[in-house]
Amino acid sequence: MTGRDRGVGFGRRHGPESTPRLRLKRKAPTTGYVDGAWWPHSDDLTAELPDLLAVLSVRLGDISRLVYHRAEWKSPPRKVHVGNQLIRLDGYDRQPDNTVGVVDLRGGSIVLLVVPPNTSEQDAHAIMMAASTPDDASRIESLLASGHTH
DSSP states (O other): OOOOOTTTTSSSOOOSOOOOOOEESSSOOOOOOEEEEEEEESSSSHHHHHHHHHHHHHHHHHHEEEEEGGGGGGGOOOOETTTTTTEEEESSSSOOOTTEEEEETTSSSEEEOOOTTTHHOOOOOHHHHTOOTOOOOOOOHHHHHHGGGG
16 A cells, blocks of 8 residues: 655644733734734744744735834844745834734735833733733733833
């Protein structure tokens, strides 16, 4: 009996190496300034992206671009390979503070609130829960301040 061809990538791990600290609003009509929140472990965008994009690709499909605020991250390259995808990284000074925009190949996008890596676990949890509340329309500054009520 011959072996069955199980396709390219069979036996390789799919998905993130470690689960990113991420909360998303349910798929629904867009409300508010952000579609969820992400709490990275560091300010090294290149190191943080593989796990984040592995999870986001479930919702968005293939991802083509990530837009970030340049002052908040170590200088990443202009493009990075994540899995078998080439992702363009665009840093802008005018990107709203504490956000990243993720764009799929069809032009769909989501905006994530970025919780600063040095935020306490309790505050980060409160911020992420507030940002992922389905009907929340709070501004970024208000969401970040929601973690300081503890």
